Amino acid sequence: MxxxxxxxxxxxxxxxxxxxxxxxxxxxxxxxxxxxxxxxxxxxxxxxxxxxxxxxxxxxxxxxxxxxxxxxxxxxxxxxxxxxxxxxxxxxxxxxxxNDIGLFFRSFATPAWEKFDRAPTVVCVTGSNGKSTTAALIAHVAGLAGRTVQVGGNFGRGALDLDPAEDGMVVVLELSSYQIDLARALAPDIAVFMNLSPDHLDRHGGMGGYFAAKRRLFDQGGPERSVIGVDENEGRFLANVVREEAGTGEPVIRISSGRKLSGPGWNVFARKGFLAEWRGGRQVASIDLRGVATLPGAHNHQNACAAYAVARSLGLGPKQIEAALASYPGLAHRSQLIATRADGVKVINDSKATNVDAAEKALLSFDRIRWIAGGRAKEGGIAALGPLFGRIAKAYLIGEAAEDFAATLGETPSEIAGTMERAVERALAEAEPGEVVLLAPACASFDQYASFETRGRHFEELVKAALGL
Structure with missing residues (x-):
């Protein structure tokens, strides 16, 4: 405490x-x-x-x-x-x-820090998607490097439930827009902006208010290092606002998944399964992410880029980070591999995919999918996923959104399963060798479950019971 x-x-x-x-x-x-x-x-x-x-x-x-x-x-x-x-x-x-985040920042640093050989570092991670995986990755990499690490905020323990600082400790806080928006004190050493997609808009009066809440972490927080995803215009804008020097790009590290970043600054990006670090216009490191089974898909490669950039800011070397990424065990309910059947059918739990953008990332990670989706729909439904319907062998729809989703899917094979039990039973029965059974609901859980974690655990229990695991 x-x-x-x-x-x-x-x-x-x-x-x-x-x-x-x-x-x-x-x-x-x-x-x-x-x-x-x-x-x-x-x-x-x-x-x-x-x-x-x-x-x-x-x-x-x-x-x-x-x-x-x-x-x-x-x-x-x-x-x-x-x-x-x-x-x-x-x-x-x-x-x-x-709120508790404001209290944390006015209380974490104490006069006892004067006796530390190395001051603690507070890393704050925000964005619409990937926050939890990125926070967990940062903690995993820093922990293997010998640093004492705590994770809290919106993920893990409450910020004030963490332990008092120790010499050289790294605290990783995942922060939602709600937490940043209200905090009267913000003082991260390293701040991370992952991405932005429509979510929680009712709580912020629209996209402008949603982005403004996230931006406070950088404007008011004044971090020594800013790691900023630039795959959306909001991130590009924020990186430009935070930059202090035109030549070096300080104090910003730009990150991207899917495109090469050029320019004289500090850039970390992933393309075709490879993570690259460029500084001063030249490449200084490269990591092959294709074999990291716990980080599938472009969205997880963006998470790896963010964790890599933070780890470099903490003074870790590329080879040290590469080994840590390879040993990352994965995070529950986020592209989590539950089982691989004898015929090669993989079962993936991405219950945290509570909005369309997160579901899109999950669908892009695999080719032939038995998709379990539905719940309490967000504004706009799943119409934006239309270009990915060709990846879906069949959809098994649950919860309040089932009928609307079925209508949107049109000619894409689907059935209204209603419950998770029925969806898991039908998806496993019909899955063919090499296909993926994917829970990526694109919905909130609150029509049937208390949380996305409860939904994900139920899915996992049903799968393991069906497969005799």
């Missing part, structure tokens, strides 16, 4: 008591604050009260009396489509609104 600094003796209210809320309450109490809590769910309030926290409804008269700050969990709207009533009440009462 990282004790929160700056609120000792002051009253602070924590709104939302999920994965980040309760750790925030504990860290505030550890730092000497008087902590009040609130959650719209009675069970969550009861769990917090069992730990000795007092519940106080901030929307009721006197609920914010004497409160210096309100710490809001990322799942709670703070602006669009409408602010939560408690957030609006805090505004009216003049109470500072922050």
């Amino acid at each position: 990282i004790p929160v600094r700056g609120y000792s003796g002051h009253k602070v209210l924590v709104l939302g008591l999920g994965r980040s809320g309760l750790p925030s309450a504990r860290a505030l109490r550890e730092g000497g604050a008087e902590v009040l809590v609130w959650d719209d769910g009675e069970a969550a309030r009861a769990a917090a009260e069992a730990e000795g926290f007092a519940a106080a409804d901030p929307t009721r008269g006197g609920g914010l009396d004497g409160v210096k700050a309100m710490i809001v969990s990322p799942g709670i709207p703070h602006l669009y489509p409408a602010p939560h009533p408690a957030v609006a009440a805090a505004w009216d009462a003049g109470v500072v609104v922050d």
Whole structure:
């Protein structure tokens, strides 16, 4: 736990008591604050009260009396489509609104750092897709290099639930747009922008607001090194804004998957399965990614480029990074190989593909696919995936979106399976040698599952039971 600094003796209210809320309450109490809590769910309030926290409804008269700050969990709207009533009440009462990421950055560095031989490094990773895999890759590479590593934020442990800093520690935080948008303090040493595609638009008032939230990590955070994906215009724009020197490109490392990056700056890109590093107009390293089974497809090659760029910024050598990438074990629910049947049929769990852009990346990774898709659809459905329908041997559709997806697929073979059980049964029964059974839903899970993790675990359990594993 990282004790929160700056609120000792002051009253602070924590709104939302999920994965980040309760750790925030504990860290505030550890730092000497008087902590009040609130959650719209009675069970969550009861769990917090069992730990000795007092519940106080901030929307009721006197609920914010004497409160210096309100710490809001990322799942709670703070602006669009409408602010939560408690957030609006805090505004009216003049109470500072922050989140656990803001508290982390005001509390992680302490006077004890003066005794360290090597200062800790905080790496923050954001983007629409690939954040978790990239964060896990960075941690894997840095850990094999002998660095003490922690991973948290939107993935893994809550930021304030991490351990206090040690000499030379590397902390990797995966940050969502919600977390960046509200944090009052941002101070990464290395910041990574992966990509941008339409997602969470209701929470940001459109694409402009969504990008603006991501951009705060660089504008306000002022990182010493910025690793920026430039495969979309937003990334190209951001790289240009952050650059300080026209000749060297400092402090930016541009990354890409699918095209060669030229120019005098520092570039890392992947093409035809090979990762290349160029500096000052010449190639300085190359890595063959084609044999890394846990990083299939162009999207994972972009993740590898980002992790490579961060590792180089940490002082690691190309050969050292190459060996670490080759031993990466993969991440659950993200292009995860579940099983390979005797006839060569592979089963892949990409339950994290909760939007069309992520599903596109998954579909591009394989040629003959038995596709399990559906759930609670995002805006626009799957129409944008039309050019990839030729890769689909058959689709097995589940959840609320099943009928709409079937209509969009048109002549592409499909059936409405309804449930995951039926979809797995039918896909495995019909899969032919060399094909891939792929769960890449292109949807949120909330119509049938509590989370994409729960959905992915259920898929894995069904597959292993069917194959006798």
